[in-house]
Amino acid sequence: MSRVTVDGLFMEYDRTPILERISLEVASGTFCAIVGASGCGKSTFLRLLLSQERPTRGVIRIDGDEIAPEPTPDRGIVFQRYSVFPHLTVCGNLTLAAELKRSRLVGRLFGAARRREKDAISDTLRKIGLWDARNRYPAQLSGGMQQRLAIAQALVMKPKVLLLDEPFGALDPGIRADMHDILLTLWRETRMTVFMVTHDIKEAFKLGNRVLVFDKVRHDPQHPAAYGATITYDLLLDRNRRKAPDAADRSGPDLAGSVH
Ligand SMILES: Nc1ncnc2c1ncn2[C@@H]1O[C@H](COP(=O)(O)OP(=O)(O)OP(=O)(O)O)[C@@H](O)[C@H]1O
Ligand SMILES: [Mg+2]
Incomplete structure (x- = not known):
């Protein structure tokens, strides 16, 4: 079991909001792919899940227990x-x-x-x-x-939870496809909960059975850094269709979560 719950998460660096109002319930064994613009806080979110950073506000729990304040082998x-x-x-x-x-x-x-x-x-x-x-x-x-x-x-x-920050970003496309197969096999065998950040939207839909999009919903033209990013799309994908060889060939995903 490795259910992850994120409750009212806010993160600021030097009083600059990076992430705001992130609440999430992730079932055990989910493969969450995370996409979003560069600099919107995806790596920060993984660092918070790892306890490499402490949130300004909010709580992260694994199986109902608040995560340890430092990185531990469960992640x-x-x-x-x-x-x-x-x-x-x-x-x-x-x-x-x-x-x-x-x-x-x-x-x-x-x-x-x-x-x-x-x-x-x-x-x-x-x-x-x-x-x-x-x-x-x-x-x-x-x-x-x-x-x-x-x-x-x-x-x-x-680990109960595996965090991957653009793990294949530096690899050639051919090698990436092999890595996808290896990762999916390991994920199915271990039944870990995975959070994987990627810039490759095709990769996100190929590997994830849930895709989270991080973006800013509030903008102040006078103060571009006034607001942080949150989860703007939370897409729960059909497990059977997940096996399709090419995500681009598929019809659109089910919009199971929130669009803020
Ligand atoms: N230790 C830190 N101190 C101050 N600001 C930071 C720190 N770490 C990250 N930031 C800022 O927080 C914001 C989010 O950074 P983060 O690395 O999480 O973005 P990202 O979505 O992972 O970007 P990329 O896609 O380019 O990897 C950026 O504006 C960055 O400059
Ligand atoms: Mg990053």
């Missing part, structure tokens, strides 16, 4: 680039991620538990197609492989 994040440790091999990166999670929870593992953890890492490496590259360093990997490693690193922590 994993993948950025567009540079979220792996360059001085560790592929395997080393995953082992460290597992160790970080463990040290927070139960301390050191020995014997059978440690073997189970190694097996879990090997399994993740195979699933994400990095088994043969397990002893390489990030600089020796292609961009697509580095992003797969970043996703694997987040998954090893077994």
Whole structure:
């Protein structure tokens, strides 16, 4: 279970409103794609979900409990680039991620538990197609492989909620399509709740079963920074139609949520 509830969220930086009046109920296992103009606060929203920032007002809950005030292993994040440790091999990166999670929870593992953890890492490496590259360093990997490693690193922590900030933005279109398949397979297997920011509207409709559009609804021509962005469209997509190979071929989505 990983139901996410956002209640009356406001965020300001130096008294400049960035996000305002964001309230949201996301069912466990939803894949939320987030789109919106550059600078409207999408990454800020993910940082709030991660507790990298504290909101000016409002509460975020996972399964009814307010999120911890600092990042915890229940929430994993993948950025567009540079979220792996360059001085560790592929395997080393995953082992460290597992160790970080463990040290927070139960301390050191020995014997059978440690073997189970190694097996879990090997399994993740195979699933994400990095088994043969397990002893390489990030600089020796292609961009697509580095992003797969970043996703694997987040998954090893077994988060309830996975946050992805333009994870494929720097990749070639062909590699992106492969990454979509891998991500969808992992999402179905793990039943995680996902929030993914993308600038690619086709990608949003291909991957998400819910698409959130962030935009400003209030404008003051004299003070362009007077108001923050909110969720202007909340589109719940039909699960069966989600499997369509090309979102652009589909008829319009169901408008299940609010249009403010
Ligand atoms: N730490 C900070 N201090 C002050 N202002 C910030 C900070 N972080 C972000 N901002 C401002 O908040 C606004 C939203 O930034 P954010 O990075 O969330 O936008 P975004 O929607 O992710 O943009 P992009 O699509 O370009 O990635 C921007 O105006 C940005 O300048
Ligand atoms: Mg951003």
